[in-house]
Amino acid sequence: QVQLQESGPGLVRPSETLSLTCTVSGGSITSYYWTWIRQSPGKGLEWIGYMYYGGGSNYNPSLKSRAAISVDTSKNQFSLRLSSVTSADTAVYFCARGVLSIFYFDSWGQGTLVPVSS
Amino acid sequence: QTVVTQEPSFSVSPGGTVTLTCGLSSGSLSTSYFPSWYQQTPGQPPRTLIYNTDTRSSGVPDRFSGSILGDKAALTITGAQTDDESDYYCVLYMGSGNWLFGGGTKLTVL
Numbered sequence: 001q002v003q004l005q006e007s008g009p010g011l012v013r014p015s016e017t018l019s020l021t022c023t024v025s026g027g028s029i030t031s032y033y034w035t036w037i038r039q040s041p042g043k044g045l046e047w048i049g050y051m052y053y054g055g056g057s058n059y060n061p062s063l064k065s066r067a068a069i070s071v072d073t074s075k076n077q078f079s080l081r082l083s084s085v086t087s088a089d090t091a092v093y094f095c096a097r098g099v100l101s102i103f104y105f106d107s108w109g110q111g112t113l114v115p116v117s118s
Numbered sequence: 119q120t121v122v123t124q125e126p127s128f129s130v131s132p133g134g135t136v137t138l139t140c141g142l143s144s145g146s147l148s149t150s151y152f153p154s155w156y157q158q159t160p161g162q163p164p165r166t167l168i169y170n171t172d173t174r175s176s177g178v179p180d181r182f183s184g185s186i187l188g189d190k191a192a193l194t195i196t197g198a199q200t201d202d203e204s205d206y207y208c209v210l211y212m213g214s215g216n217w218l219f220g221g222g223t224k225l226t227v228l
Binding site (some may be wrong): 035039046057098099 | 153154156159163164166167169170175207209211214215216217218219220221222
């Protein structure tokens with residue numbers, strides 16, 4: 001059973017870059033869409049983007065090119081960088097595994113709250 | 119800009135049946151959007167319930183079922199239990215590597 005676990009700083013200052021890592025255990029990091037999803041306090045879920053282990057990626061247009069996802073197959077990890085953050089980026093960030101061809105998320109991390117505050 | 123629509127809230131009595139829907143602000147929804155459904159309780163990550171329109175995820179009770187009803191995706195809970203009180207989200211694959219979440223439905227069982 002694959003497990004995903006997010007890690008990263010507990011607080012990010014406005015205008016700085018948010019960096020999170022998701023460690024994948026119990027399964028290979030190949031052959032899936034490695035995805036980040038977030039949830040602002042009291043709000044719904046928002047898809048941020050994904051990277052496919054072979055190098056393809058895509059992002060939510062609403063993030064205006066601030067997001068970047070990378071995969072490190074040697075460590076079985078994938079990461080999110082979100083630049084120029086504001087208070088609107090305060091959210092619980094989830095990493096998830098997306099399944100090819102039927103396009104759904106079959107495994108989720110527990111989520112990590114990242115406040116953006118000075 | 120396309121929006122995925124869901125009922126903001128719904129209420130069902132214990133033992134009752136409820137159908138939550140997921141639609142598009144423009145156009146009809148079909149299986150080619152690969153609708154999936156997720157259940158979330160406060161403080162927890164989403165749990166995958168249904169994928170590829172109507173396939174139950176492993177361990178999901180058979181009182182949960184997915185379908186296309188008219189031009190919407192639907193999640194039906196037959197014989198609702200108090201444990202089913204949660205937020206429910208649908209997700210659509212919009213093509214070209216894009217996913218879109220609905221706003222979620224808060225289901226009350228009472």
